[in-house]
Amino acid sequence: MSSATRVTSDLDPFSPEFRADPYSAYEKLRSLGPIVWLEKYDIWAVSHHETIIPVLTDWETYSNAGGGGLANYFKEKPWRRPSIILEVDPPEHPKARAALTRTLSPKTLRAIRPRFEQDAAMFVDAVAGRGEIDAIPELVTPYPLKVFPDSVGMEADGRENLLTYGSMVFGSFGPVTPWYEELMSRVGPVQDWILAHCKREAMLPGGIGEMIYDAVDAGDLTEEEGGLLVRSFLSAGVDTTIDSIGLCLRALAEHPDQWALLREDPSLARAAFEEATRYDSSSQSLFRTTTREVDFAGTTIGKHEKIMCFLGSAGRDPARWENADTFDIRRRTVGQIGFGVGIHGCVGQMFARLEAEVFFQALAARIETLEPSGPSQLRLNPGLRGLSSLPLAITPRKH
Amino acid sequence: MPKVTFIGSDDKQTQIEVPVGHSLMEAAIHANINGILGECGGSANCATCHVYVESGNLDALPEVGVVEEEMLDATSSERTEKSRLSCQLFMTEALDGLVVRLPPTQA
Numbered sequence: 001m002s003s004a005t006r007v008t009s010d011l012d013p014f015s016p017e018f019r020a021d022p023y024s025a026y027e028k029l030r031s032l033g034p035i036v037w038l039e040k041y042d043i044w045a046v047s048h049h050e051t052i053i054p055v056l057t058d059w060e061t062y063s064n065a066g067g068g069g070l071a072n073y074f075k076e077k078p079w080r081r082p083s084i085i086l087e088v089d090p091p092e093h094p095k096a097r098a099a100l101t102r103t104l105s106p107k108t109l110r111a112i113r114p115r116f117e118q119d120a121a122m123f124v125d126a127v128a129g130r131g132e133i134d135a136i137p138e139l140v141t142p143y144p145l146k147v148f149p150d151s152v153g154m155e156a157d158g159r160e161n162l163l164t165y166g167s168m169v170f171g172s173f174g175p176v177t178p179w180y181e182e183l184m185s186r187v188g189p190v191q192d193w194i195l196a197h198c199k200r201e202a203m204l205p206g207g208i209g210e211m212i213y214d215a216v217d218a219g220d221l222t223e224e225e226g227g228l229l230v231r232s233f234l235s236a237g238v239d240t241t242i243d244s245i246g247l248c249l250r251a252l253a254e255h256p257d258q259w260a261l262l263r264e265d266p267s268l269a270r271a272a273f274e275e276a277t278r279y280d281s282s283s284q285s286l287f288r289t290t291t292r293e294v295d296f297a298g299t300t301i302g303k304h305e306k307i308m309c310f311l312g313s314a315g316r317d318p319a320r321w322e323n324a325d326t327f328d329i330r331r332r333t334v335g336q337i338g339f340g341v342g343i344h345g346c347v348g349q350m351f352a353r354l355e356a357e358v359f360f361q362a363l364a365a366r367i368e369t370l371e372p373s374g375p376s377q378l379r380l381n382p383g384l385r386g387l388s389s390l391p392l393a394i395t396p397r398k399h
Numbered sequence: 400m401p402k403v404t405f406i407g408s409d410d411k412q413t414q415i416e417v418p419v420g421h422s423l424m425e426a427a428i429h430a431n432i433n434g435i436l437g438e439c440g441g442s443a444n445c446a447t448c449h450v451y452v453e454s455g456n457l458d459a460l461p462e463v464g465v466v467e468e469e470m471l472d473a474t475s476s477e478r479t480e481k482s483r484l485s486c487q488l489f490m491t492e493a494l495d496g497l498v499v500r501l502p503p504t505q506a
Contacts, residue, residue, distance in 0.1 A: 094465045095465065097465075097466050098465040098468070098469050101443070101444065101466050101470060102469045102472075104444075105446070105469060105470065105472070106445065106473045106474075106506075107472070107473040334428050334436075334437060334438075335425075335428065336440070337440060339440070339442075341440050341441060342442060343466075344442075345439060345440065345441070345442025345444060346442070347442075347444060349439055349442070349444055350439065350444060350445050353438070
């Protein structure tokens, strides 16, 4: 077990209060020291940019095989077969990572960009003249929910299952609560639909799903591994980008000076999204599990103990960022870790950046004013930060 | 501290000290060297820290990993036998004196 000298906190990172304002909780956590024991869940927490990076990159000590969330797979049985990309360490990991890397490479992205541009323009045009909208259901959600499954090569019917399944996957990263139990009461048909849509015969020609099966045919993966990697696309490809784009949109709406900069120069779209990923990432925390007893900045961490790494706190760490709480789309953001870092850094991050860049360029080209017209609502998922509602007043740009 | 020289596509040479264990990408970003973007922060995911290794103790370079191999196939500038991702080159004493050239484009 852990050292007697450990610093302990009663902070609950899954509580509604924490969710409503994680950033003041992080400030307190950072002030307590490099590593803190969260007694409510018997887990460790790291919250500084400088200390999170070694935990995320030293996979020999801080394993992913213990599970992507709070549940400790070294001690309890997971709800689904563990991911062969997220929840596995080397030497098994690089094979799957290489196959995914190929399908999501800059080469693929250069080819799909024109289709993203067309779709982003279509969704922005559909709301531009509406005056008041709820941007999450009416603008943000439809875009990734179209472009991502289109890119994988999925049929058009039933795609709402992706949203439910994504909620389950990221919901399972937190504690078992009545919310989670209610969600999981519907798991059967959703999981069946997902697994059927991971199979080779479900892939439409020309998509990245088909590229995974090309890797199977080349002997790089087994048929079953191919299916599990497509499952990873379907788990992690939609909710994450909806949440990231939604949070970036809120940040722009709440900072009119920053929106004005983007509107004047739409080429800042990619930088705006990068800054939003530092400022308010959809991925606030990641877990690792120790493979051995380890000394961490003077505190002894036992074997098979969970460490919660607060990426959201790293983005606001004043030791790393000047004016860390200021949203500044012209900031030099290189080195921000909102997508994680190391061998498990988000494999779809370039895809997400492209989706967002194209979206915010389309928005800046078509929308003049963009202001909050009511309070936004956070969604209730412990594994992802995102919005369920973002009321905006918008006016179209005069050409 | 071991040193690495970066040659820009304009032939401008910059020599920097790189702490052992740090990647060349991180060091280049830290030193504000133009021509390295490192957008993914070192996850071998963006191919925007591409370099051509020109000279030095080449035997001390790590092997190209399977993930780096995929990314080198997707670089913006042409891949040659000298191509590496600088985020996958971690500094060692043995690599002191390495010289790398930057490609004309990264994205």
